[in-house]
Amino acid sequence: MATARSRARSNMALVKYWGKRDDRLVLPFTGSLSMTLDALTTETEVTFTGAPGSDELLLDGAPAQGGEVKRATELLNLVRAEKPGLGAAKVQSRNSFPTAGGLASSASGFAALAAAAAWAAGLDLPTEQLSILARRASGSACRSLFGGFVEWVRGERPDGTDSVARPVLPADAWDVAMAIAIVDTGRKKDSSRDAMKQSVLTSPYFDAWVKTTTADLEDARAAVLARDLERLGAIAERSFLKMHATAITSDPPAIFWKGPTLELIARVRELREAGTGAWATIDAGPHVAVLCRRADVGKVAQALRQISGVRDVVETRPGPGVERL
Numbered sequence: 001m002a003t004a005r006s007r008a009r010s011n012m013a014l015v016k017y018w019g020k021r022d023d024r025l026v027l028p029f030t031g032s033l034s035m036t037l038d039a040l041t042t043e044t045e046v047t048f049t050g051a052p053g054s055d056e057l058l059l060d061g062a063p064a065q066g067g068e069v070k071r072a073t074e075l076l077n078l079v080r081a082e083k084p085g086l087g088a089a090k091v092q093s094r095n096s097f098p099t100a101g102g103l104a105s106s107a108s109g110f111a112a113l114a115a116a117a118a119w120a121a122g123l124d125l126p127t128e129q130l131s132i133l134a135r136r137a138s139g140s141a142c143r144s145l146f147g148g149f150v151e152w153v154r155g156e157r158p159d160g161t162d163s164v165a166r167p168v169l170p171a172d173a174w175d176v177a178m179a180i181a182i183v184d185t186g187r188k189k190d191s192s193r194d195a196m197k198q199s200v201l202t203s204p205y206f207d208a209w210v211k212t213t214t215a216d217l218e219d220a221r222a223a224v225l226a227r228d229l230e231r232l233g234a235i236a237e238r239s240f241l242k243m244h245a246t247a248i249t250s251d252p253p254a255i256f257w258k259g260p261t262l263e264l265i266a267r268v269r270e271l272r273e274a275g276t277g278a279w280a281t282i283d284a285g286p287h288v289a290v291l292c293r294r295a296d297v298g299k300v301a302q303a304l305r306q307i308s309g310v311r312d313v314v315e316t317r318p319g320p321g322v323e324r325l
């Protein structure tokens, strides 16, 4: 029996990842850049039993669904390939936030799983290598291995060994924050995996997305290093709008926005016009994350709460990378 525990946090992309050039290895068409979110954590314990059998996965105390178990087992198989004899794994994972609330837990979940599994196996891998393991389960998870502002480098090699996450700026180096407005949906989130695949295959705008994202990424990295929030915020807004434009123009279309989503986008613009620096970004769902100065986050959250259809607003600052518990 070999056990290890980890804690990892979710992340929010400011320059989005949308589209794979290799589905099996999870290699993106473009690089992306995110902020690791202090408030959204997953703690995971992995035990390799040494005996053959199927893996067991408990999420917040309940047995996980088929798709999640399959992705976890595929990740665990990569670890088992490095160290024969580990056997079936028992995995227990807990989120600090309700997954049913609509916030993505796959990034923190697979980052925590990759690290705990490698550590339980006794593999002494650099964090960049852990990011490759997490990437194989879910692309955005690779960025959660590091804290603060993180770039997922696209890489060039067909085997994906250079498609890794790298830290850009540590969590405590910049006093920014995010307020995330959770929009009531009443139904399960559409799969970002399927929607992005459809965008690659059918959106007439996908080429333009790839062409312009490389420049957005360079610009965003420079803005983070210069701690220029206004510049970063403007890039983040154009990145999510372009990503959603490819989704909306896919066949069949993927429209993630609800009524309150548009109200929130308008409210963020009003805040800005009234002098409060606030910039929106949206993943493959209806929720709106708003980047702002740390001193403004209470005020921004308050403004978002006033929109009808907003169930909750989570305030968070940049958080650290994966931790061994």
Ligand code: DP6
Binding pocket: 012, 013, 015, 016, 017, 018, 026, 032, 106, 137, 138, 139, 140, 141, 192, 193, 282, 283, 284
């Ligand atoms: C919109 O990482 O969930 O959140 O690699 O297929 O697991 P898979 O996709 P996933 O997609 C994230 C898409 C996004 C943008 C981002 O996080 O960069």
